[in-house]
Amino acid sequence: MGYGVSEVKGEELSKAPTTDVTNALAGRLAGVQVSGAGGGFAGSNITIRGFSTFTGSNQPLYVVDGIPLDNSGGSNSVNTGVVNSSRISDINPQDIESISVLKGAAATVLYGSRAASGVILITTKKAKKGSRNQISFGTNTAVGVISRMPEFQNEYSQGSNGVYSNSVTGSWGERIVGQTVTNWFGEQEQLKAYPNNIKDLLRHSINTVNDISFSGSSDKFDYRVSYGYTMETGLLPNNKLSRNNISANVSTQLTDKFKIGTSFSYVNNNSKRTQEGNQGANPLWRGIYTPRSYDLTNLPYEDADGNQLWFAAEDHPR
Numbered sequence: 001m002g003y004g005v006s007e008v009k010g011e012e013l014s015k016a017p018t019t020d021v022t023n024a025l026a027g028r029l030a031g032v033q034v035s036g037a038g039g040g041f042a043g044s045n046i047t048i049r050g051f052s053t054f055t056g057s058n059q060p061l062y063v064v065d066g067i068p069l070d071n072s073g074g075s076n077s078v079n080t081g082v083v084n085s086s087r088i089s090d091i092n093p094q095d096i097e098s099i100s101v102l103k104g105a106a107a108t109v110l111y112g113s114r115a116a117s118g119v120i121l122i123t124t125k126k127a128k129k130g131s132r133n134q135i136s137f138g139t140n141t142a143v144g145v146i147s148r149m150p151e152f153q154n155e156y157s158q159g160s161n162g163v164y165s166n167s168v169t170g171s172w173g174e175r176i177v178g179q180t181v182t183n184w185f186g187e188q189e190q191l192k193a194y195p196n197n198i199k200d201l202l203r204h205s206i207n208t209v210n211d212i213s214f215s216g217s218s219d220k221f222d223y224r225v226s227y228g229y230t231m232e233t234g235l236l237p238n239n240k241l242s243r244n245n246i247s248a249n250v251s252t253q254l255t256d257k258f259k260i261g262t263s264f265s266y267v268n269n270n271s272k273r274t275q276e277g278n279q280g281a282n283p284l285w286r287g288i289y290t291p292r293s294y295d296l297t298n299l300p301y302e303d304a305d306g307n308q309l310w311f312a313a314e315d316h317p318r
Contacts, residue, residue, distance in 0.1 A: 048118035060118040092245040133216035144205035154193035158291030207232035241271040287317040
């Protein structure tokens with residue numbers, strides 16, 4: 001048996017503290033699980049009523065105003081690169097009228113084998129019949145903060161086998177009791193822990209959406225034209241996304257039984273993102289492995305010529 005899961009209105013999505021459609025669905029559709037949320041920088045994984053295959057993709061098919069869209073992306077190798085954005089993340093939530101979900105026989109009958117894991121149907125906004133010409137403007141801003149941090153020990157220093165060493169990545173050195181040691185720069189310093197090494201790498205994230213639309217309708221003709229600008233920064237500095245959306249929905253009633261319409265959308269999406277995964281270029285990954293006695297915030301990370309100053313072979317987290 002096929003079934004519709006539920007429906008969510010566009011007004012609810014526009015209030016969500018995210019600039020990405022997939023992330024905005026979290027907690028809003030019964031039976032729909034959203035995981036791996038990446039804000040506007042990347043689409044998330046979505047499953048509907050559990051997995052349908054062990055070997056293939058469990059991602060649903062997206063259909064926008066009757067047109068199937070590619071939802072590949074949203075994942076990456078654990079060792080390299082940045083998360084690949086799916087094209088669904090390019091949709092402006094402010095342009096969505098409603099979202100509904102299908103899974104089962106009803107979905108596969110309508111959309112074939114591509115809908116084996118379900119279908120998310122997106123309907124975009126159009127002018128209401130009989131409405132006057134009007135201009136609408138909206139803005140939405142949200143601030144993201146770190147909800148929790150991992151717990152670290154701050155009792156043992158940089159080193160291994162209980163011996164302090166200024167050139168070792170781990171924190172298996174001698175117990176920190178305020179003794180004087182020579183750091184990697186050859187300077188004498190008092191040994192102590194720096195518990196905020198990771199926290200000091202992060203910032204508050206900001207995402208904001210501004211949009212303006214023009215719409216109107218008569219007995220024979222209706223239109224809606226919109227422009228949206230999205231800006232989002234990440235929790236890590238130097239992560240930024242900017243997106244411009246232009247869309248238009250126009251239709252005309254030629255006869256009592258014949259209506260013709262067209263829709264158009266243009267998206268320009270630019271982002272700057274850090275590397276992810278368990279690799280040396282991921283600042284969070286390297287930050288986690290920074291010795292507890294290394295002053296990541298105040299010690300220099302590059303010289304006057306821009307060369308990295310860091311005891312390890314990998315990239316400096318800063």
